[in-house]
Amino acid sequence: MNFGNSPDYFNACNSTGLNVPNCSFGFQYAHSGNAMAGVATFLKAGTPSGPNYREFIGIALTQPLNIGIKYYISFYTNFSYINGIATDKIGLQLSTVQFDSCCKTTNK
Numbered sequence: 001m002n003f004g005n006s007p008d009y010f011n012a013c014n015s016t017g018l019n020v021p022n023c024s025f026g027f028q029y030a031h032s033g034n035a036m037a038g039v040a041t042f043l044k045a046g047t048p049s050g051p052n053y054r055e056f057i058g059i060a061l062t063q064p065l066n067i068g069i070k071y072y073i074s075f076y077t078n079f080s081y082i083n084g085i086a087t088d089k090i091g092l093q094l095s096t097v098q099f100d101s102c103c104k105t106t107n108k
Contacts, residue, residue, distance in 0.1 A: 005053065005056070007039045007040075007057045009035065010023045010038060011035040023038070025038060028078055028080075037057050039054075040053060040055045041054060041055070065094070075092065
């Protein structure tokens with residue numbers, strides 16, 4: 001699900017530039033399965049979208065989490081060689097309120 005700007009969904013069954021492993025941002029196999037997501041975490045100053053442009057992906061949980069239960073979450077990232085820009089910090093957020101793509105949660 002798109003939570004802000006325009007993240008990309010890459011799938012092996014797609015015949016365009018949004019496929020796996022020959023995506024428009026380089027050659028990359030999915031870690032497992034046939035699909036992966038792509039997000040821009042930073043853009044250089046002077047690019048059309050500007051240096052504060054960020055993309056977000058997310059999904060609503062099918063069931064609520066329970067208090068007192070430990071949950072372990074992991075995800076895999078990969079550096080895209082396009083433009084030679086890397087991010088040294090990436091994270092994950094769990095929230096009970098709707099996410100706003102302006103980098104904050106809101107009670108909408």
